[in-house]
Amino acid sequence: MSVTTQAETPSDRGSDRRSAGARSREATRDRLLTSGIRLFAKDGLNGVTTHDIAREAGVAAGTFYLHFSDKNALFHEIAVDAEERLRHRVEQATSDATRLRDAIHVQVEALVGFAAENRELLRILFSAEAGHEGSEFLDSFSRSIAEGRRQAIETGEMPAEIDAGVVSQALVGMFVRVLLWWVQEPEPVSRETLIDTLTRIQLSGTHPE
Amino acid sequence: MSVTTQAETPSDRGSDRRSAGARSREATRDRLLTSGIRLFAKDGLNGVTTHDIAREAGVAAGTFYLHFSDKNALFHEIAVDAEERLRHRVEQATSDATRLRDAIHVQVEALVGFAAENRELLRILFSAEAGHEGSEFLDSFSRSIAEGRRQAIETGEMPAEIDAGVVSQALVGMFVRVLLWWVQEPEPVSRETLIDTLTRIQLSGTHPE
Amino acid sequence: MSVTTQAETPSDRGSDRRSAGARSREATRDRLLTSGIRLFAKDGLNGVTTHDIAREAGVAAGTFYLHFSDKNALFHEIAVDAEERLRHRVEQATSDATRLRDAIHVQVEALVGFAAENRELLRILFSAEAGHEGSEFLDSFSRSIAEGRRQAIETGEMPAEIDAGVVSQALVGMFVRVLLWWVQEPEPVSRETLIDTLTRIQLSGTHPE
Amino acid sequence: MSVTTQAETPSDRGSDRRSAGARSREATRDRLLTSGIRLFAKDGLNGVTTHDIAREAGVAAGTFYLHFSDKNALFHEIAVDAEERLRHRVEQATSDATRLRDAIHVQVEALVGFAAENRELLRILFSAEAGHEGSEFLDSFSRSIAEGRRQAIETGEMPAEIDAGVVSQALVGMFVRVLLWWVQEPEPVSRETLIDTLTRIQLSGTHPE
DNA sequence: GATGAATGAGTATTCATTCAT
DNA sequence: TATGAATGAATACTCATTCAT
Structure with missing residues (x-):
C-alpha cells in the first residue's frame, strides 16, 4: 500500500x-x-x-x-510518510489563500481534516516521545508559523506586541493537544465547532476586518 | 527533603x-x-x-x-509532588483575583515562575511519555480551565461563541509546549516577554475593557 | 566444473x-x-x-x-575434492622416487606446487576450524608419513632414535603453518627458497649420503 | 582464582x-x-x-x-592469561641457557611441561580459529624463533642455507600440531620420547658438537 | 538499613532451511 | 529448475527485581 x-x-x-x-x-x-x-x-x-x-x-x-532494518526504521518510515502527507495537505490548502485570516481558516481545516481521516497517524506524529521523528516535524511546523507571523506583523495584519517565537510554539502546542484530544472516541465536539474555535482563537489576535 | x-x-x-x-x-x-x-x-x-x-x-x-516499590512508584511520587506544588502555586496566585483578566495574568506568572525555578520538574510534568502520570495532571488542569471559562461566559466576560472545552485543551497545550521550549538553555525569550505574550494571547479572547 | x-x-x-x-x-x-x-x-x-x-x-x-543438502555438505565436497587432488598430485610425484631423499624432495615440490596454484583450496584444507573436514585429511597425511618413516627406519635410511609418530605430526604441522603463511600476498619467500628449506629440514634427519 | x-x-x-x-x-x-x-x-x-x-x-x-562484557572478552582474558603463563615459563627456562642446543632443549621441556599441565589452555592457545587471540601469540612466537635463528646463523651455530623465516614458521607449526596431538587421551607417546624427539628434530639442523 | 551479586524473563537480531510460485 | 519470501529456532544482551550477607 x-x-x-x-x-x-x-x-x-x-x-x-x-x-x-x-x-x-x-x-x-x-x-x-x-x-x-x-x-x-x-x-x-x-x-x-x-x-x-x-x-x-x-x-x-x-x-x-x-x-x-529495525523498529526505528519502521517508525521512521511511518512518521516521514505521515509528515509528508500532512505537510502536503496543509500546503495545498494554504497556497491559494491571500489574506491571513483565510490562510488561518484553511490551515485549520486541513489539520482537522487530516486528524479526522488519520487518527492513528496523528497520534504518531503528535506524540512527543523522547527524541523521535514527530518532534522534528513539530519544530519545523513551529518555524513556518513563526515566519508567517513575522510577515503578518510586517504587513500590519498582526500587532507587533506579540512575540512571534512564543506564539508559534503556542499554536503548535495548541494544535497538538487539541487534536490528540479530539481524535478520541467519542469526539468531544463536532468537527465544525472544532474548526471554528481553533480559527477564532487565532483570529482574535488579528486586527478586526 | x-x-x-x-x-x-x-x-x-x-x-x-x-x-x-x-x-x-x-x-x-x-x-x-x-x-x-x-x-x-x-x-x-x-x-x-x-x-x-x-x-x-x-x-x-x-x-x-x-x-x-519500583521505578514507576518513584516517578509517580515525583510527579504527584511536583503537581501538588504547581497546583498550590497557581491556586495561591489566583485566589485573590476577582476579574478574569487579573486571574489570567497571575496564573501565567505562576506557571512561568514555577517553570523558571523547577526546570526539571516541569520537564517531568509536561513531557507526554506514553501513559504516564503527567497526563492526569494536565487533564485536571484542562478541566479547571474549562470550568473557569464557562463561568466567564456566564458572567459575560467571555464571548459564548468560543467552545470552552476546546479552548481549555488549547491553553494547556500551549502552556506545555511553550514552557518546555522556554526551559531550555539558553532561554529563547525573556521572562517578561514570555509572561506578556502568554497573557495577551488569552486576553485577546476577552471583551475589551 | x-x-x-x-x-x-x-x-x-x-x-x-x-x-x-x-x-x-x-x-x-x-x-x-x-x-x-x-x-x-x-x-x-x-x-x-x-x-x-x-x-x-x-x-x-x-x-x-x-x-x-546444507552448508556442511558444500564444504565437505570442496574439501574432499581438494584433498583428492592434493593426494593425487603427491602420489604421482612420489611414485617414481626410489630413495627417501628423492621422495622427500618431490613431495615438497608437489605440496608447494599445489599451494601456489590453489591458494584458496589450501586455506580451506589446512585451516583447522573446530571439527571440520580438513582435519581428517591431515590425519591421514600424518599416518602415511609415519608409515614412510617406519619403512625408512627399517631400511636404515633414517636413524631409529627419532619417533616416527612424533615426526609425522611435526612434519604435517610444519607443512600446514608454512604453507598457510606462504600463500599470503605478498609471498614471504621465493618458491625455490621455500622448497629448498622445507627439503633441507627433513633431510637433516637422514643419514648423510 | x-x-x-x-x-x-x-x-x-x-x-x-x-x-x-x-x-x-x-x-x-x-x-x-x-x-x-x-x-x-x-x-x-x-x-x-x-x-x-x-x-x-x-x-x-x-x-x-x-x-x-561478552563472549570475546572472556575468551580474550583466558587467552591472554594463558599466553603470559606460557611465555613466562619458556623465558624462565631459556634465560640461563648459553648454548643454542641447551636453549632448544629447555624450550622444548618448557613447552611440553606447559602442555602436560594445561591441556585445555594449550588447546585454546594453539587452535587457530579465524582471527582469534591465539594467532597473535603464535605469530610473535614465530618472530622470536626467527630472531634466535638469525643470531645462531651469525654466530655460526646454524648453517646459513636454511631460511630463518621459513624455519621459524615450520617450528611453530610443528609445536602446534605435535602438542595438540599429544594432549589427547591417551597420550600417544611418553613425555620423554616427545621431548627427545622434538629436540632432535631441531638439533639435526645444527652443526655437530 | 544497606549492600551488591544473582536471577530470569524480555527483547532484538541472525540465519539455515523450507516451500509455494 | 529456479526463485525468493517466509519461517522459527538460536543466540546475544539488558534490566527490573530479589535476597543472602
Missing part, C-alpha cells in the same frame, strides 16, 4: 504486472506497516516490540527484518 | 527528634528522589534504569527498592 | 550430449562451488552464510539447497 | 579479608572462567554460547554479563 491510501498506488492497479512473489512481499510489508501504525498509535515507539508488530501482522518474528 | 525544598520539611528542622537511623534513611530517600528528578528530566521514564538512579544517588542497586 | 579444472570433466567437453537443462544445472552448481571456495577460504566455514554463497554465485537463496 | 593457580593469589589466602559478597563474586567469576576454558578447549570460540558457559558454571544466563 505504502502508507498512502491514494488510488494510483501500484498495488491498487487491476493489472499488476509484478510477480506473485513481489506482490506477496508488498502485501506483507503493508501488513507490517499497518500493524506498526496501529500499535505505535496505541502504545508509542517504546511500548511496542518487533514481535508485537509481527504477530499483529500475522507473520513470523524474523519476517519483520526482511522488510525493515 | 521530599521533593519540595521549602523550609518546613522535616529533614530541614534544626531540632530533628528522630533517631540517627531515621534521619539517614530519609537522606538516602532524598538522594534517590533528587537523582530520579535529574535523570527523568533528562532521559524520560523509559530512558532511565533503576541502576542509573541508584548509581547517581551513590547507593547500591538494591537500596532503591527499600524506598520505592 | 567440479572443483577440478582438468580437461576431462564433463562440462568442459566440446561435445556435451546432455540436455540444455542438465548443462545449466551443472553451471549453477559450479558457480556455487566456486563461490563457496572463495568465501570459505576468506572467512572460514562459520564466517560464511548460505545466503552469502548464493549471492556471490548470482543465484537465489533457495537454489543452494537444490544442489547441496 | 584468576586463571593462574599460584599460591599467592588473594583468594587462596586463609585469611581472606574481603566481604562475603566479594568472595562470592570472585568464586562465580572463577567458575565462569573454568567453564569457559573447558568449553572453549572442547568446542572452540564459535562452538560455545554464553548460555552454555553459564549453565556449565551453574549460574543464570545474565550472570555471565556481570563478569564479562
Whole structure:
C-alpha cells in the first residue's frame, strides 16, 4: 500500500504486472506497516516490540527484518510518510489563500481534516516521545508559523506586541493537544465547532476586518 | 527533603527528634528522589534504569527498592509532588483575583515562575511519555480551565461563541509546549516577554475593557 | 566444473550430449562451488552464510539447497575434492622416487606446487576450524608419513632414535603453518627458497649420503 | 582464582579479608572462567554460547554479563592469561641457557611441561580459529624463533642455507600440531620420547658438537 | 538499613532451511 | 529448475527485581 491510501498506488492497479512473489512481499510489508501504525498509535515507539508488530501482522518474528532494518526504521518510515502527507495537505490548502485570516481558516481545516481521516497517524506524529521523528516535524511546523507571523506583523495584519517565537510554539502546542484530544472516541465536539474555535482563537489576535 | 525544598520539611528542622537511623534513611530517600528528578528530566521514564538512579544517588542497586516499590512508584511520587506544588502555586496566585483578566495574568506568572525555578520538574510534568502520570495532571488542569471559562461566559466576560472545552485543551497545550521550549538553555525569550505574550494571547479572547 | 579444472570433466567437453537443462544445472552448481571456495577460504566455514554463497554465485537463496543438502555438505565436497587432488598430485610425484631423499624432495615440490596454484583450496584444507573436514585429511597425511618413516627406519635410511609418530605430526604441522603463511600476498619467500628449506629440514634427519 | 593457580593469589589466602559478597563474586567469576576454558578447549570460540558457559558454571544466563562484557572478552582474558603463563615459563627456562642446543632443549621441556599441565589452555592457545587471540601469540612466537635463528646463523651455530623465516614458521607449526596431538587421551607417546624427539628434530639442523 | 551479586524473563537480531510460485 | 519470501529456532544482551550477607 505504502502508507498512502491514494488510488494510483501500484498495488491498487487491476493489472499488476509484478510477480506473485513481489506482490506477496508488498502485501506483507503493508501488513507490517499497518500493524506498526496501529500499535505505535496505541502504545508509542517504546511500548511496542518487533514481535508485537509481527504477530499483529500475522507473520513470523524474523519476517519483520526482511522488510525493515529495525523498529526505528519502521517508525521512521511511518512518521516521514505521515509528515509528508500532512505537510502536503496543509500546503495545498494554504497556497491559494491571500489574506491571513483565510490562510488561518484553511490551515485549520486541513489539520482537522487530516486528524479526522488519520487518527492513528496523528497520534504518531503528535506524540512527543523522547527524541523521535514527530518532534522534528513539530519544530519545523513551529518555524513556518513563526515566519508567517513575522510577515503578518510586517504587513500590519498582526500587532507587533506579540512575540512571534512564543506564539508559534503556542499554536503548535495548541494544535497538538487539541487534536490528540479530539481524535478520541467519542469526539468531544463536532468537527465544525472544532474548526471554528481553533480559527477564532487565532483570529482574535488579528486586527478586526 | 521530599521533593519540595521549602523550609518546613522535616529533614530541614534544626531540632530533628528522630533517631540517627531515621534521619539517614530519609537522606538516602532524598538522594534517590533528587537523582530520579535529574535523570527523568533528562532521559524520560523509559530512558532511565533503576541502576542509573541508584548509581547517581551513590547507593547500591538494591537500596532503591527499600524506598520505592519500583521505578514507576518513584516517578509517580515525583510527579504527584511536583503537581501538588504547581497546583498550590497557581491556586495561591489566583485566589485573590476577582476579574478574569487579573486571574489570567497571575496564573501565567505562576506557571512561568514555577517553570523558571523547577526546570526539571516541569520537564517531568509536561513531557507526554506514553501513559504516564503527567497526563492526569494536565487533564485536571484542562478541566479547571474549562470550568473557569464557562463561568466567564456566564458572567459575560467571555464571548459564548468560543467552545470552552476546546479552548481549555488549547491553553494547556500551549502552556506545555511553550514552557518546555522556554526551559531550555539558553532561554529563547525573556521572562517578561514570555509572561506578556502568554497573557495577551488569552486576553485577546476577552471583551475589551 | 567440479572443483577440478582438468580437461576431462564433463562440462568442459566440446561435445556435451546432455540436455540444455542438465548443462545449466551443472553451471549453477559450479558457480556455487566456486563461490563457496572463495568465501570459505576468506572467512572460514562459520564466517560464511548460505545466503552469502548464493549471492556471490548470482543465484537465489533457495537454489543452494537444490544442489547441496546444507552448508556442511558444500564444504565437505570442496574439501574432499581438494584433498583428492592434493593426494593425487603427491602420489604421482612420489611414485617414481626410489630413495627417501628423492621422495622427500618431490613431495615438497608437489605440496608447494599445489599451494601456489590453489591458494584458496589450501586455506580451506589446512585451516583447522573446530571439527571440520580438513582435519581428517591431515590425519591421514600424518599416518602415511609415519608409515614412510617406519619403512625408512627399517631400511636404515633414517636413524631409529627419532619417533616416527612424533615426526609425522611435526612434519604435517610444519607443512600446514608454512604453507598457510606462504600463500599470503605478498609471498614471504621465493618458491625455490621455500622448497629448498622445507627439503633441507627433513633431510637433516637422514643419514648423510 | 584468576586463571593462574599460584599460591599467592588473594583468594587462596586463609585469611581472606574481603566481604562475603566479594568472595562470592570472585568464586562465580572463577567458575565462569573454568567453564569457559573447558568449553572453549572442547568446542572452540564459535562452538560455545554464553548460555552454555553459564549453565556449565551453574549460574543464570545474565550472570555471565556481570563478569564479562561478552563472549570475546572472556575468551580474550583466558587467552591472554594463558599466553603470559606460557611465555613466562619458556623465558624462565631459556634465560640461563648459553648454548643454542641447551636453549632448544629447555624450550622444548618448557613447552611440553606447559602442555602436560594445561591441556585445555594449550588447546585454546594453539587452535587457530579465524582471527582469534591465539594467532597473535603464535605469530610473535614465530618472530622470536626467527630472531634466535638469525643470531645462531651469525654466530655460526646454524648453517646459513636454511631460511630463518621459513624455519621459524615450520617450528611453530610443528609445536602446534605435535602438542595438540599429544594432549589427547591417551597420550600417544611418553613425555620423554616427545621431548627427545622434538629436540632432535631441531638439533639435526645444527652443526655437530 | 544497606549492600551488591544473582536471577530470569524480555527483547532484538541472525540465519539455515523450507516451500509455494 | 529456479526463485525468493517466509519461517522459527538460536543466540546475544539488558534490566527490573530479589535476597543472602
